[in-house]
Amino acid sequence: MKIATWNVNSLNARLEILLEFIEKRKPDIIALQETKVEDDKFPLHAFNEVGYKCLFKGQKAYNGVAIISKMDWDKYEKNFEDIEGEQKRIIMAEINGIKIINAYFPHGKMVDSSYFQFKLDFIKKLKEYISKLKNVILLGDFNVAPEEMDVYNPDILQYSIGFSVDERNALNELYSIGFVDVFRLHNKNKGEYTWWDYRSNSFKRNAGMRIDHIWAFKNIASKSILCYIDKEIRAKPKTSDHAPVVAEFDL
DNA sequence: ATGGTGGTAAGACCA
Numbered sequence A: 001m002k003i004a005t006w007n008v009n010s011l012n013a014r015l016e017i018l019l020e021f022i023e024k025r026k027p028d029i030i031a032l033q034e035t036k037v038e039d040d041k042f043p044l045h046a047f048n049e050v051g052y053k054c055l056f057k058g059q060k061a062y063n064g065v066a067i068i069s070k071m072d073w074d075k076y077e078k079n080f081e082d083i084e085g086e087q088k089r090i091i092m093a094e095i096n097g098i099k100i101i102n103a104y105f106p107h108g109k110m111v112d113s114s115y116f117q118f119k120l121d122f123i124k125k126l127k128e129y130i131s132k133l134k135n136v137i138l139l140g141d142f143n144v145a146p147e148e149m150d151v152y153n154p155d156i157l158q159y160s161i162g163f164s165v166d167e168r169n170a171l172n173e174l175y176s177i178g179f180v181d182v183f184r185l186h187n188k189n190k191g192e193y194t195w196w197d198y199r200s201n202s203f204k205r206n207a208g209m210r211i212d213h214i215w216a217f218k219n220i221a222s223k224s225i226l227c228y229i230d231k232e233i234r235a236k237p238k239t240s241d242h243a244p245v246v247a248e249f250d251l
Numbered sequence B: 001a002t003g004g005t006g007g008t009a010a011g012a013c014c015a
Helices: A011-025 A044-048 A114-130 A165-175 A182-186 A231-235
Strands: A002-007 A029-033 A053-057 A065-069 A075-077 A090-095 A098-104 A136-141 A179-181 A212-217 A224-229 A245-249
Touching: A002 A011, A002 A098, A002 A136, A002 A212, A011 A029, A029 A098, A029 A136, A044 A053, A053 A090, A065 A090, A065 A098, A114 A165, A165 A179, A179 A182, A182 A212, A182 A224, A182 A245, A212 A245
Parallel strands: A002 A029, A098 A136
Antiparallel strands: A002 A245, A029 A065, A053 A065, A075 A090, A090 A098, A136 A212, A179 A212, A224 A245
16 A cells, blocks of 8 residues: 655645656555645546545645545544644544544744644644554644754754754654654655755755654554655645655555 | 745735
8 A cells, every 4th residue: 555645735736746746656545735725626526537536624725634545435534623623634534444644733833922832732632632543644744853863954943843842742742652653664864854945945955854754553554665755746846845755555 | 044935815824
C-alpha cells in the first residue's frame, strides 16, 4: 500500500500538478491539506475519472482536508469539532482495518499569540483522542519540526513558530503514545525538508523545515518499506510551498 | 532578512 500526504495550498490552484503526481506515483491513498474549497465545489470528477474515491471536508479560503483513495473505506469520521473548533482540519477514513487520520495542525502564527495556545490545545486533544485507538496512521501537515536535524537552522529557529520548545514537547507527547516517524525510520539524513517558504529563495537555498509527516503505530510502521519526500513536485513552477511525502507499506 | 511570495478574493488575512 502506497500512501501520500501533501499540503496543496489550494486544491483548485494545484489540481493539474496533483493529477501529475498521481499519474507519476500512483498512490493508493492521498491525504490533502489546505484544500481551501467548500464541499459543493470539490473537484470530485477529476479524481473519479482516474479511479479514486474522495472523502472531504472543506471551507472557503482557509483550511480544508481530503482523503483520496483507490479503495473504499469501511467507516469514516468528519466530526472533530472538540479538537478543531469551527476550522476544517481533521478527517479520518478506516481502510482495510487501518484508521487513516489526515490532520492539518494549526500554524500558530507567533509563540506569544492566542493562535499558539490553540495549536498546543489541538495537539493535546488529538493525543487524547488517538490514544484510545488502535491501528492508526496519522499523517498530514503537523506544522512542527520534531528535531534539530529537521530544520535548516536550529539556532535561529529555536524561538520561532514550528520549532519552539513548547510545540516540540507537545508533539513529542503525541508521538509517545506509540507512533513511529516512518520517514525517519528509513532516512537518517539531515537537510531533508517538506516545506520551504515561497519567499527569500528558500527552496533553492534548501532553507526548509520537515513539518509534514507520516506517523504509524509500531505494528504498522514495522511493515513499512520506504518513505521519501517528492522534491520534484516542490520544484515545479506555480506549486505548493510544501512537498508531498510518500510511504509504502507491505500490508 | 522588522523583508520577502503566494492563495483567496477583492482589502486584508493567513501561511
